[in-house]
Amino acid sequence: VDILIPPQDFEGKNILITAGPTVEAIDPVRFLSNHSTGKMGFAIAEAAKARGGNVTLVSGPTTLKPIEGVEIISINSALEMYESVMEHFDGQDIIIKSAAVSDYRPETTANNKIKKHDGPLQINLVRNPDILKELGAKKGNKKLIGFAAETDNVIEYAKAKIEKKNLDLIVANDLTEEGAGFGSDTNVVYLIDNKQQVTKVEKASKLEVAHRILDKIKEV
Ligand code: CTP
Ligand code: CA
Numbered sequence: 001v002d003i004l005i006p007p008q009d010f011e012g013k014n015i016l017i018t019a020g021p022t023v024e025a026i027d028p029v030r031f032l033s034n035h036s037t038g039k040m041g042f043a044i045a046e047a048a049k050a051r052g053g054n055v056t057l058v059s060g061p062t063t064l065k066p067i068e069g070v071e072i073i074s075i076n077s078a079l080e081m082y083e084s085v086m087e088h089f090d091g092q093d094i095i096i097k098s099a100a101v102s103d104y105r106p107e108t109t110a111n112n113k114i115k116k117h118d119g120p121l122q123i124n125l126v127r128n129p130d131i132l133k134e135l136g137a138k139k140g141n142k143k144l145i146g147f148a149a150e151t152d153n154v155i156e157y158a159k160a161k162i163e164k165k166n167l168d169l170i171v172a173n174d175l176t177e178e179g180a181g182f183g184s185d186t187n188v189v190y191l192i193d194n195k196q197q198v199t200k201v202e203k204a205s206k207l208e209v210a211h212r213i214l215d216k217i218k219e220v
Contacts, residue, residue, distance in 0.1 A: 011052030018099035020060035027110035035182035036100035038062035047210035078128035136166030179203040
């Protein structure tokens with residue numbers, strides 16, 4: 001599609017997108033997180049809005065500009081993202097989970113700053129809910145799109161996630177590929193559909209990649 005004059009092919013579609021990292025507090029000053037900047041998720045929100053979609057964006061902390069006409073719900077932790085996504089689940093046509101959700105959180109968050117002592121510090125981590133997997137279990141006829149960020153066995157691991165989470169499409173990122181991954185303004189992705197068909201999107205701006213993802217979503 002012409003991304004400067006986008007078609008209105010998502011007109012009337014309710015689209016829920018998640019973006020960015022989650023932040024899991026250890027104490028009032030420290031946290032556990034990851035390198036996600038939210039750029040890919042925001043690019044998808046911008047593209048979907050430009051194509052006529054009614055977009056809700058649930059995002060972890062980012063430094064990105066708001067997108068005109070897109071409702072942004074800011075959250076910090078995976079549990080907050082979970083609650084927000086479940087609250088907005090009804091009425092969506094398409095859900096795209098590009099957020100890098102922390103798989104674990106500290107078992108407890110200290111009320112006061114933890115003081116250092118001699119020797120190692122132990123922090124127990126417990127599992128966060130797998131938001132995408134829960135959505136997959138109750139998705140009905142909504143289209144559900146996941147992401148997979150991998151450093152090795154990219155296609156194989158991504159294919160396994162389609163099955164496990166009942167997805168229509170997965171966008172696999174090879175973090176070792178030049179021009180791909182966290183913080184970059186470009187991306188290189190593999191789009192894998194629920195029939196295990198793989199399409200490579202060569203290096204392009206995240207906005208262009210976003211449009212290619214939307215094109216593929218229409219086919220699945
Ligand atoms: N995801 C999620 N909730 C989590 C973890 C992941 O919704 N608690 C979603 C992500 O938003 C992404 C997809 O699941 O769309 C895959 O995330 P990824 O971290 O690649 O896969 P995991 O299933 O967490 O497996 P692993 O990290 O062990 O590779
Ligand atoms: Ca994970």
